[in-house]
Every structure is written in C-alpha cells, then in structure tokens.
Amino acid sequence: MKIDASLAAVVTGGASGLGLATVKALRAAGASVAIFDLNEEAGAKAAAETGATFAVCDVMSDDSVDAAFATARAAQGQERALICCAGGGNAISTIKRDKETGAITVFPTDKFEFVVKLNVVGTFRCVTRAAAGMATLDAIDGERGAIVNTASAAATDGQMGQAAYSAGKAGIVGITLPIARDLSRFGIRVNTIQPGLFATPMMLRAPQPMLDRLGAMVPFPQRMGDPVEYASLALELLRNTYLNGETIRLDGAIRMQPR
Template identity: 80%
Template sequence: MRIDSSLSAIVTGGASGLGLATVKALREAGVKVAIFDLNPESGEAAAAETGAIFCECDVLSDESVDAAFAKAREANGQERALVTCAGGGNAIPTVKRDKETGEIKFFPADKFEWVLKLNTVGTFRCVTRSAAGMMTLDPIDGERGVVVNTASAAATDGQMGQAAYSAAKAGIVGMTLPIARDLSREAIRVLTIQPGIFATPPMQRAPQQMLDALGASVLFPKRLGAPEEYASLALEMIRNGYMNGETVRLDGGIRMQPR
C-alpha cells in the first residue's frame, strides 16, 4: 500500500509511546492521521504537534469507538490503515500469601477481566469497525486496507504477576490469523507486532538502575527499543502488500525471565 497523502490512517493509543511514534512517521510521509486516545489533554497536544486530528476514544465502549470513527472519517475520509496501540495492564499474582500475616489473597476476577477487555476486546472492537469501513472502498493495487495490531513479548514470555496481561496479548496474537482469513476475500490484510521492552513514557519513569538492567537483558542490541523502531515496522507492514496473517516479534531477541 502506498504511504503518501492519498492515505488515511487511524492510530489508537496515538497520543503517546508507540502510537505517537507511529503517528509522527505517518505524518512525515504525508498521511492523513486520526489519533484515538482516552486522554483529551495529551491527545490534543499530540494532534497539535503532528498535524493529525484528535478523536477522544474509549476502546471499552461501543458508542465511544463508533463516535471516534465517525469523526475521523468526516475529517479524513475512510481509512485504509488502522494501527492499534491502545492497551494496558496490571501486575497481580494469581494467588499470594502475605509474608507477615499468612493471609492468602487471589487475583480478583474483575481486574483480570478488565485487562482482557481493554487489550483483546478493545482491539477487536476497533478492528471490526475499521474493516467494515474498508469494505466499502474500491481496491487500490489489489487491496482495500491493512490492520496492524500490537501484542507484547508477554504474550509468550509472561512474567510473574502478568497472567491477565499475558492472556490479553496472547489473545491478540491468536486472533491475527483467523481475522486475516476472515478478511482475505475483502482484500484486507491483518498483522500484529509483538514488541519487547520499549522506552515508552511509563517505562522511562522507572529508576535508571532498573532500566540499565532491562537493557542488559536484551540479547542484542543491549538496550530498550526505541518507539521509532516500532513505527518503522508498522509502516513496513502497511507498505508491504505480501505481509499478511503474521505476528512479528520486535524485541532484540529477548526472552523474558520469570521476574
């Protein structure tokens, strides 16, 4: 797919981190971009910085997602590219014994369910809306559109306390090929990036000693990933018409340790 001013794209979670880096890369190529994000302050700031438009969006809500797509399409036309970066998680052991009292506590199911809804269901919700819109378009160079989703190294190398996050991201990996198969007759490609440890704003707030240790744990190069490297792969997936149904790890060869 050609990445130029003729292309309209949507990036969820586009106000910071991997999403913002992708917005910047797309805008530098002349693409019309809509940023979907829950935070109005950072979303408006990102839009002002990049020349994109901001659409407030809660991926947990059908109504919010539908309204965001409607606003984006009114401004930029029907998107042919969707990059889903919205997500998050928590760190709670499955079952934990208090060291002092001996009390046993288990992972509340509602907190587990919230992570699945935010990542897996929220991603799927946006994919369905975008794909339905893409299906109304005529193909260009044989294709109507492309979806790039974001999983995590935790999908396969989940650490202690990451049961919910790992399950949620594994769900994104697991649905990649089935969705690609569902959409193949409509000339829409579906791919997933499985990033390792990246220097996103939440990670950069960690102590330097921790960041150094995390970087040293990467096979090579021994550092955290740069959000621009994620954006580079996302754009290549959009551009390369023969990439489909695949999940690609982007992690410097790291295999996460238990903790």
C-alpha cells in the first residue's frame, strides 16, 4: 500500500499517545487522516495541529462508531487504512483480602467486562465497519485495504492486577488471524502490534524514579519505547503487502515480571 496523498486513513484513539504519533506519521507522508477519539478537547486540538479531521467516537457504541465513519468519509472519502489504538485497562486483583478485617472481596465482574469490551469488542466494532467500506473499493495492486490493531505485551505476560487488561488485549491477538482469513477474499490485510512499555502521556504521569526502573527492565535498548517507533511499525504494516495475519511484539525484548 502506498502512503501518500491518495490514501485516506482512520486512527482510533488518535488524540494522544500511540495514536497521535501514528496520525502525525501518516500526515507527514501525505495521507488524509481522520482522528476518532472520545476526548473532544484533545481530539480537536490534535486535528488542528496535524490538519486531520476529527470525529467524536465511543468505540463501545455502534451508533457512535457508525457516525464517526460517516463523518470521516464525508471529509476524505472511503478509508483504505485503519489503525486501532483506542483501548484501556484497570489494575484490580482477582480476589483481595482486607488487611484489617480479613474479608475477601472479588474483582467486580462489571469492571472486568467493561475492559474486555473496550479493547476487543471496541476494536472489532471498528474493524467490521472499516472492512465493509474497504470492500466496496476497487483494488489497487490487488489490495483494497489494510488494518492495524493494537494489543499489548500484557496479552501474553500480564502482571498482577491485569486480568481484565490481559484478557482484552489477548482477545485482539486472538482475532487477528481469523479476521485476516475472513477478509483475504476481499483483498484486505489485518495485523496487530503488541507494544511493551511506551512513553505515552498516561505512562509519563508516573514518578520519574518509577519510569527509570521500568526503562531499566527492558533488555535493549534500556528505555521505554517512543510512540514514534510504534508509528513507524504501523506504517510499515500498511506498506508491506505480504505482511498479513501477524502479531508483532515491539518491546525491546522485555518479558514482563509478575509485578
């Protein structure tokens, strides 16, 4: 896939972090980009800074996702590229003992369910809409579109308290190959990036000593990833037509410890 002025792309979670870095990389290459994000203020600011289109989007809602794609397509035409960066998690132990009373409490099921839906169902919701639109396009060099999803190192080595987040991200890894096979007949590719520790705005809220310790856990290079490095891989997954159905770790060879 050529990334130039002829390409229209959508980036979910594109107002910050890995998503915003990807928006900037796509725009630098000349592509038209629509930012989907739930944060209206951050989304409008990112769109103004990059020259992208912004659409408010809640990936948990069919209606919101459909409306966002309609806004994007009205502004830039049918997208051939989708990069899904929207997601999130929480940190709750499966069960917990109160230190004072000794009472045992369980991970609230609704909070577990929310995180799984946000990550895997939210991603799948966007993938289906984009793929349906891409399938209507004429193929270019045999290809109609490409999709990049975002999982996490937690999908395969989640830490304590990450049961919900790990489940949601593992779900994204799990759907990658079946979706790639489903969409192969339409000339649409699907790949997933599995990032490790990245210096996103959310991560950088932590105290500097903690950030230093986290960076030192990475075998090489001993630092957290730069969102620009995520964006670089995302664009390569769009460009390289033979990459399909793959999940690629981008983590400096880290394997997360239990805590």
